Amino acid sequence: QQQVKQSPQSLIVQKGGISIINCAYENTAFDYFPWYQQFPGKGPALLIAIRPDVSEKKEGRFTISFNKSAKQFSLHIMDSQPGDSATYFCAASTSGYSTLTFGKGTMLLVSP
């Protein structure tokens, strides 16, 4: 049973546009929602994370929006750049535990 559903599978955005990746979860015990960014040949790296007590978190051009009642969260990349081209994974974990449940990933391509 997939506990974190991520969409779309792939995404092409023009430079300067907004990239939006969505995730939905089922387990209400999840209370930490990180996004990881992965470049080819590299391991995932933490990009930004949110807890359900806030509805939005922004770090530079990256924003997480969180809807607790809908059990959904999304990553917005403003002013997308070619250097943002990577695979993005949403994830979720439960308080006190480090085990991450990952979505299947979104391959983002930002065209110049």
Next chain:
Amino acid sequence: EAQVTQNPRYLITVTGKKLTVTCSQNMNHEYMSWYRQDPGLGLRQIYYSMNVEVTDKGDVPEGYKVSRKEKRNFPLILESPSPNQTSLYFCASSLRQGSDQPQHFGDGTRLSIL
């Protein structure tokens, strides 16, 4: 430089030949784990360790073994590899157990089991 180092980065081997993928971190992290990444499936946890001599199964532990004899090392052992274990493997570590502890990943080991 703080890092998680995996070796080898690439390995092609045959069914049944025991292999070990090493993982070492230099950040004095307590928590370490192994993931496998498969197309269309994302990352799935194989095993994790909360500290020396403390290990537990993740979501897909079948066919794998781990050990944690030293804090910095967490090797992944495939005693009798099979083709369905062909995958991209990542080791990760974090300062301690806890959902808010960012995990630091190695650069991966691509295994092909023929």
